[in-house]
Amino acid sequence: MTFVDFIVTNAPALLVAIPLFAAFTIPAVGKISAAARNLWVMGTMLLTAAVAFILAFRVFSTGTVIYVFGAAAANLAVPLDSGGIPIRIIFTVDAMSAFMDVICAIVGTSVLLYSLSSESRNTNLEGYYALYLLMITGVFGMVSTGDFFNFFVFLEILSLASAGIIAYRIDGGLAVEAALKYFILSTLGAILVLFAIGIYYGQYDALNIAMIAQRMQFSMLDKIALVFLVAALAMKCGAVPMHFWTPDAYSMAPSSATAFLVVASQASLYGLFRVVFTMYNMTMNCATVGWIIIILGVLSMVIGVTMAIPQKDIKRLMAYHAVSQTGYMLLGVGVGLAVLGNTTLTSAYGFMAMEGGIFHIFNHAMYKGLLFLTAGAIFYRIGTRDLNKMGGLGHTMKYTMIFFIIGALAIAGIPPFNGFASKLMIYESVYLFNPIFAIIAMVVSILTLASFVKVFHSVFMGPQLPEYADVKEAPLPMLIGMGILAAIVILFGLFPQPVVDMLVAPAANALANQGGYIASVLGGA
C-alpha cells in the first residue's frame, strides 16, 4: 500500500488524529524553540487541510465515505456478530460533511497563518496553539461523525477549547467574563444534547445517526428530544433569542480565534441541519419545524442587524452582523425544510432555498473570517477596538483597507462578491415561498451595507490622525492569511455557478436524501 493509498483510506480518522496528536505534543515541541513550534503547528494544519481536501474530493467524486474505528476493515459498519446494529464509532462523511470539512480546512489554515504573526507578541503560546488545534479537532469531528454520542463528545471538546481560547488574554477579567458566559450556556446546551441522546438510546437501542434515523417513530419522547436539540444547537450557533453570548465571546476572543469561532458556530448549525434532515426528515411535521427555523432565522436577521448599528466596538459590531447572517442560513434551509415533503414545491423553490442557505454557510465563513481578521489587524496596529478613536487609517493600512472593502461588500450582498451569489438564491426562492420574508432579507442587507459604510468611514476615511501617523501596514503573514480568504470571496463571487453545481448541490442533496445516508451506513436502501 503506497502512502497516497494510506492517506485516502484513512482520511476520516487522520482528520482528527493529526491535530489531536500535534496538540498534545506542542508543550514538548515548544521547549525546543518558538520557530520549531510555529513550524510544527503550521505543518500540522497544512497536512490536515490536505487530508480534508483529499477526503472531500473522494466524497464528491464517489459518494459517501464511512470509516469504522477499530474494526477489521474501515468500511465494515455492521459487524457480523452484532445482530445488525452498528456498535462501533463510525465516521460518516457525506457531501454535506465534506462541504463543512472544506470550510474548516480553508478558514483554519488562513487563520493559523495569520495568528503566527498576530500572536507573536504574546507569551505562553503553546497553550494557545494547543487549544486552537483542539478546536480544529472538535469541528472536524463534529461534522464528520456518524455517531450521535461522538457528536456530543466533539461538541464538548470544541466548547472547552473555545472557552479556553476566549479567556486566553485575561484582559482585566473581561475576556474571562465573556468566556464564562459562553461556557455556562454551552454546558447547559450540551446537557440538553445528552438528555436527547439518552432518549434515543432508551427507545431505539442505538447511537448511530443512521440507525436512529431508520428506527425513528416520532413518539412523544422524540418530540421532546427534538426540542432539546433544536434549542441547544440553535443557541450554540448564535440564533436570536439565544444570541447574547455571541457579541461578548466574539469581541473578547483574540482576533484570529474569533474568525475560527465563526466556523465553530457553523459546526453547530451543521448539527442542527443534520438532526432535522437526517434523523427526523419526513417522520416529523416538516412544515411546523421548518416554520420554527424560519422564524428563528428572521428574528436573528432583524435583531442582529438592528443591534449592530449602534455598536461602537468594531468586533462587537461584526459579531452582531454574524448573528444577522446566521439568520439567512436558517431562513434558506428552513424554507427548504418547510416544503420538504412536497415534490412540486421542492423542485420549484425549496431545493434552491436550501442550496442558498448552505452556500451562504460557506460564504459567511469566508467573508466574516476576513472581516474579523481585518479588525484584528487594525487592533494589532493601533491597540483599540473603539470606532470613535479610529480614523484616517486608509492612508497607511492600504491593503487592510482593500480587504475590509471586499469583506464589507460581500457581507452586504453587492454583486461581484460571493455574498451576493448566495443571497440572490435565497431572495429568489424565499420570494416564491413568502414575499414578506424576501423583502425583510433585502432590507436587512441594506442595513448591513449602511452599517459597514459607517464603519469604513470612521476607520479608514478622514485626515490622518497625529497619534496614528507612524502606524504601519499589517505584517506579511497576516496579509497572506487575509488574502487567501479575500481571493476566495472574489473567486466564488465571479463564478458561483460551478461552485453551486460541484459543492453546494451535492451537499443539499445529501441533506435532503435521508435514505441515501442510511443506506451508506447500514447497506440496502
Next chain:
Amino acid sequence: MLWNLPFITVVVLTFIGIVTVLMKKNIIKILLGINILESAVNLFLVSLGYREGGVAPIFTLAPSELMVLPTPQALTLTSIVIGVATSALVLSFAMVLKKKYGTVDINEIRRLQG
C-alpha cells in the same frame, strides 16, 4: 411505579438543577447547579441501561452470564470525565474573576454590555 423511581429522581434532580442555575447569583453555586444537572443526566443514562437480573459485563468472577450491554455505562463515564473538565474550567474562571473584579456575584460581573 417502583421501576420508574429512577426516572422520577431524574426529573426532580433536573428541576433542582435548573432552579439553582437560574436563581443563584454566585458562580460557584451556579456551577453546583450544573453539576446537579449533570448527575441527573448520568442517572438517566445509567437507569436506561438497567435490565432486571443482568450483571455488569465483566467476566472476572461474574455471578452469572446474563449481562447488560455496557454502552450506557460507557456514556456515563465519558460524561463524568467531561463534567470534571467543565467544573475545573468554571472554577478557574471564578478564581480569575474574583481576583480581577473582587466578586463572584454575577450581578456585579457585568462590564460587557451593549
Next chain:
Amino acid sequence: MSRIVRTGADFLYPAILIFGLYIVAHGHLTPGGGFQGGAVIATGGALVIVAYSYTEVSEWLSGKVLMGQEVIGLVGFIGVALLAFAFGQVFFFNYLNASGSLFGIPVPYGINAGELNTGGFVPLMNFSVGCEVWGGLTLVILYMLSGIRREES
C-alpha cells in the same frame, strides 16, 4: 494542619497511590481503569496538599513533572491508537489482541478468575490515561491552590 493530619497523610498517601495504580493496572479486568485510577491518585495528591502548606508541597510536587506526565499520557494514548496504521489496520484497531506478545493472550470466554496478560492494547491505553489523569488533576488542584495563595499575600 496538625501533626496528626500530617502523619495520617504520610501513611495514607502511599496506600492511595498503590490502590490507584492497582485500579489502573486492572482496568481491563475489573470495573475501573485509567481515569478512575488516576482520579484516585489525584485525591492522594489533594490530601497531601491540604495536609501540608502549599510552599512545602510545591517543593516536591513539581508542576513541570506533572505537566510532563500529562503530555506523556496524552501522546501515549494517541500514539498507541496511531500505531495501528503501522500494522496496516484502521485507527484504534486492537493489534495486540491475541497476538501472543505482551497482553496478547486470547481472552478466555466465560466466567473466569481474570487473566492479567490479556486485553491487547487496552491496558496500554489505561496506563496512558492513568498517567495523564494523575498529572492533569493534580496539576489543576496545585494551580488552584497557588492562585489562592497569591491572592492572600
